[in-house]
Amino acid sequence: MTPQHSPALPSLGGRKPSYRERVADALRAALIAGELRPGEVYSAPGLAARFGVSATPVREAMLDLVREGLVDTVPNKGFRVTAVSDKQLDEYTHIRSLIEIPTTVRLAATADPVALEELRPIAQEIVTSAASGDLIAYVEADLRFHLGLLTLAGNDHLVEVVRDLRRRSRLYGLTALAEAGRLEASAEEHLELLDALLAREAEAVRTVMTRHLGHVRGLWAAP
Known part of the structure; x- marks a missing residue:
């Protein structure tokens, strides 16, 4: 769409x-x-x-x-x-992967299932925004979901670091993905991630998070 x-x-x-x-x-x-x-x-x-x-x-x-x-x-x-170079974007993504992947994997063992389920409406909002092609709503909901997830780790400074990195990132390929109908698949990974966390499947969480973050400088990187 x-x-x-x-x-x-x-x-x-x-x-x-x-x-x-x-x-x-x-x-x-x-x-x-x-x-x-x-x-x-x-x-x-x-x-x-x-x-x-x-x-x-x-x-x-x-x-x-x-x-x-x-x-x-x-x-x-x-x-x-302000312009952001490819080198900067690669560095931001690398730092995010060092922080977000292991932190989210640990949540498979520590996160309150009720708190995880409270993130499901936001995950669904991401899917809905992707389906309608509303990129601004997509980015806003994606930010709320991931920061909400990281908040469950109990480290406020970590959350602020990731918030800053996400603000500095650019996802120039979002429009092309939405036009090609491929954005919904990425959006649905948020629901897949929640299901893996609730099932306490740490390796599945790692797989989904690694794939999901890879989109930032893969599927979404095209200018």
Whole structure:
């Protein structure tokens, strides 16, 4: 199915900090998915129109992304998405594999089954987003799932390291995968991973996680 580009943000009500954070999350997801391209300059009003929100929270959210090093300010024009080299992406993926694979494998022996089952709706949301071609929703749900899973290991610093690495990653091949109908297969690996964890099958968890992370610089790497 053809990917949906520039969707309006859902449920952006509430106090202003939550609104700003929600906008920032959606902008990060658009950047990671490759819908906001490196080197391109985007204005706050232009992004606001694209996402169906007002310009002020977009401008504030983009300043958050400046502090994270994901975009640079361009005086009197807006914000430029910073470029990430193939070498950097390979390094990010390597570090993630060193952290996420063994940590997730250990959860096969330690994680509370109830806590694991609570992640199933998010895993299903990833599959649904893949089926509809909503790449921003896909990236956001994928982030929530994996960070939620790592949180079960009880190491907050580890979670923050992985969060930062994921924010810096780019998945430029997502659009092509969605158009080719191949994104759903990757999405369903989240459900496969949960089933392996609940079955306490550590080697199966290792196999799924290794394959899944391999997509980051394999299936998803094409510009």
